[in-house]
Amino acid sequence: xxxxxxxxxxxxQIIKNSNIDEEIKKxxxxxxxxxxxxxxxxxxxxxxNTAKDAGYLPIWISLQKEIREKISLTLKMIEKGIIASxxxxxxxxxxxxxxxxxxxCPPNMQRSKVSLENIRGQYKFWE
Numbered sequence: 200x201x202x203x204x205x206x207x208x209x210x211x212q213i214i215k216n217s218n219i220d221e222e223i224k225k226x227x228x229x230x231x232x233x234x235x236x237x238x239x240x241x242x243x244x245x246x247x248n249t250a251k252d253a254g255y256l257p258i259w260i261s262l263q264k265e266i267r268e269k270i271s272l273t274l275k276m277i278e279k280g281i282i283a284s285x286x287x288x289x290x291x292x293x294x295x296x297x298x299x300x301x302x303x304c305p306p307n308m309q310r311s312k313v314s315l316e317n318i319r320g321q322y323k324f325w326e
Contacts, residue, residue, distance in 0.1 A: 297312055
């Protein structure tokens with residue numbers, strides 16, 4: 200059975216053999232200082248800014264857009280007097296998306312489900 204020192208030496212040897220140092224040096228940010236604001240303030244906001252700069256879009260942002268569009272379409276259906284069963288199924292779809300949204304967004308951004316009675320008021324929260 201190996202002891203800790205032997206394991207450390209084995210890992211060091213594997214790293215040396217894998218040329219990982221050269222791969223790390225190929226990273227475009229290698230050797231550059233970290234931004235000064237990286238560890239200041241809210242870590243989550245810093246993450247969002249960094250992710251945004253990298254082109255990452257969290258799933259809850261895309262869900263937010265989908266929900267907003269679906270609520271808008273449902274409101275148009277209500278105004279046109281579309282059959283109630285179609286409106287009900289549309290609201291059910293919205294609520295399924297809201298459930299996914301609430302499971303993936305930050306807690307302070309979670310929203311309540313919509314109903315036929317509150318859909319107009321809820322639309323303002325999704326704008």
